[in-house]
Amino acid sequence: MYVSISDFVKEWNKEAELTQNVLAGLTDDSLAQQVYPEGRTLGRIAWHFITNIPDYLTHFGLKIDKIENEENVPTSAKVMAETFKKLSSEAARVIEQQWTDDSLCQIQKAFGRDETNAQILMGLIKHIIHHRGQLTILIRQAGLKPFGVYGPPKEDWLKLGVKNPPL
Numbered sequence: 687m688y689v690s691i692s693d694f695v696k697e698w699n700k701e702a703e704l705t706q707n708v709l710a711g712l713t714d715d716s717l718a719q720q721v722y723p724e725g726r727t728l729g730r731i732a733w734h735f736i737t738n739i740p741d742y743l744t745h746f747g748l749k750i751d752k753i754e755n756e757e758n759v760p761t762s763a764k765v766m767a768e769t770f771k772k773l774s775s776e777a778a779r780v781i782e783q784q785w786t787d788d789s790l791c792q793i794q795k796a797f798g799r800d801e802t803n804a805q806i807l808m809g810l811i812k813h814i815i816h817h818r819g820q821l822t823i824l825i826r827q828a829g830l831k832p833f834g835v836y837g838p839p840k841e842d843w844l845k846l847g848v849k850n851p852p853l
Contacts, residue, residue, distance in 0.1 A: 688804040690787045695778050701811050702774035705818050707833045709770055711825060712763035719828035721820075728824040732766050733759045735817040739773045742810050743780065746794055746803070750780045781807070 688694040709732065717729030726734075737756040744750060753769070760766055790804040801809070822832040832839050843851030 687802075688790055688807060691782055691785060691790070694790075694804070694807050695782060698774070698778055698781075698807075698811060701814065702770075702778075704833075704835050705774070705814055706767065706771055708818055708821055708825070708835065709763070709767040711830060711833050712766065712821075713828075713830065714761060714763050716825060716828040716830055717759075717761060717763060717766075719824045721824065727759075728821060728828065729759050729761070729763075729766070731817050731820050731824070732770075735814050736766060736770045736773060738813065739777050739810070742813070743777060746796070746806050748780050748784050750776060777810075 688697075712728070712732070717727060717732070719728040720726070721731075733756075737753045740750045740752045741756075744752065753773075760769075785803065790802060790807075792803050793800050794803065794806065795801075796806050796809065818835065822835065825832045831841050834842050838846065838851075840851045
């Protein structure tokens with residue numbers, strides 16, 4: 687758990703970089719990849735977690751500009767990646783400016799539970815990680831090579847000389 691804002695920002699920036707790498711591998715065509723015929727598209731899932739950053743933070747009392755027309759999912763992978771980069775940087779800045787280390791111990795209602803602000807911030811990171819995992823599956827289904835987030839995808843294992851990569 688985070689005991690300082692700098693602890694959070696360090697992890698936030700690391701996870702944001704990993705997410706940025708995943709988003710950088712998207713193509714405009716890949717955004718249309720669906721989970722199932724009536725399901726959300728890869729683009730919709732990505733846009734959800736991107737636009738959720740300011741929504742989530744404002745819900746818990748931080749002041750950050752929301753995305754205008756967030757209901758309109760872009761058809762450009764570049765726009766999505768650029769928007770995430772801007773928002774993830776802005777989120778770190780806002781948290782550093784508006785909360786202190788002592789703020790992390792304060793308790794708020796979060797989705798029906800009492801949670802510290804530290805737990806709330808961890809929830810934001812976990813939310814992005816959850817959806818980033820969904821993206822990696824859809825990226826593969828769209829015929830693209832996913833970025834290795836916490837380990838290499840099979841193509842990178844093979845480049846490393848591993849003949850039978852772990853499943």
